[in-house]
Amino acid sequence: GDSVTQMEGPVTLSEEAFLTINCTYTATGYPSLFWYVQYPGEGLQLLLKATKADDKGSNKGFEATYRKETTSFHLEKGSVQVSDSAVYFCALLSGGNKLVFGAGTILRVKS
Amino acid sequence: GAGVSQTPSNKVTEKGKYVELRCDPISGHTALYWYRQSLGQGPEFLIYFQGTGAADDSGLPNDRFFAVRPEGSVSTLKIQRTERGDSAVYLCASSIWGGNTGELFFGEGSRLTVL
Numbered sequence: 001g002d003s004v005t006q007m008e009g010p011v012t013l014s015e016e017a018f019l020t021i022n023c024t025y026t027a028t029g030y031p032s033l034f035w036y037v038q039y040p041g042e043g044l045q046l047l048l049k050a051t052k053a054d055d056k057g058s059n060k061g062f063e064a065t066y067r068k069e070t071t072s073f074h075l076e077k078g079s080v081q082v083s084d085s086a087v088y089f090c091a092l093l094s095g096g097n098k099l100v101f102g103a104g105t106i107l108r109v110k111s
Numbered sequence: 112g113a114g115v116s117q118t119p120s121n122k123v124t125e126k127g128k129y130v131e132l133r134c135d136p137i138s139g140h141t142a143l144y145w146y147r148q149s150l151g152q153g154p155e156f157l158i159y160f161q162g163t164g165a166a167d168d169s170g171l172p173n174d175r176f177f178a179v180r181p182e183g184s185v186s187t188l189k190i191q192r193t194e195r196g197d198s199a200v201y202l203c204a205s206s207i208w209g210g211n212t213g214e215l216f217f218g219e220g221s222r223l224t225v226l
Contacts, residue, residue: 004153032213043115043217044154044202089153093213097167098144101153 002027002094006102013080013109021075021105023064023090032093033057033066033073036101039086047075047088080109113137115218117203123224124193132188132221136205143186144215145178146202154202160186193225 007022025033035047035057048057050066050073057064062077073090090102116135124130136143142161146154156170163183171177175193180186190197200222204215 034213036217041219043219044204044215045217046214049213091153091213093211095167096211097159098156098170099146099154099213099215100156103151103153 002031002092002100004090004092004100004102006088006090006105008103008105010106010108013107015082015109015111016079017109019075019077019080019084019107021088021090021107023073023075023102025071025073025090025092027071027092027094030068033064034091034093034099035062035064035073035075036089036091037086038089038104044089080107082109082111085109115203115205115216117201117218117221119221120219121222121224123226125226126193126195128193128225130190130193130223132190132201132223134186134188134203134205134218136184136186136203137207137216138184140205140207140216141183142206142208143180144204144206145186145188146204148200148202148220150199157188157201190223193223195225198223198225 032051034049036044037047048059050057053068055066087104089104091099094100145157148154159167160180175191177189200220202220204217
């Protein structure tokens, strides 16, 4: 079945550091890919998405590029802030109507 | 309210008891999902409603789990004869576009603890 693997955390960075969270997937065909984020005390929310190969999703300074050659969708941000501390989930759309999530990566940003 | 509302936020019950978890989606959202998130894991799909009908219930783990959405708005997830392994956060999500965009709005979840 379809699955998503993302790097284990926690990832701890200083403010203004560069962030990469790796995500790879296994799926039939070319599913839409997503990053969701869960801030402390809040529900999951969509951060960005890409629907086809070579698409780049971006939002709030975060970006991720859909790479079909490496079946990857790594999340990057050039300069993280303390307010970016959260749990980040990579996901794919499976069977046309349900999201399959990775295990999540905790990000901690220190001031 | 503006977002997806789930009640109760916390539920502690004893093994063998019956539990109901409620989800109030964003007004006008026709698609509604239930997911389950165990500690240290990502959310796992349980069931998807389009309107009043369950369009996909392939994620329900067994027949102890059942969900309804009788009027196409509020949904209730029902768990019979609870087991300790049912302990998790149950997430509800809704979408205005239906199931094929992946763009969901999640509630904060109902944390179920089975003693």
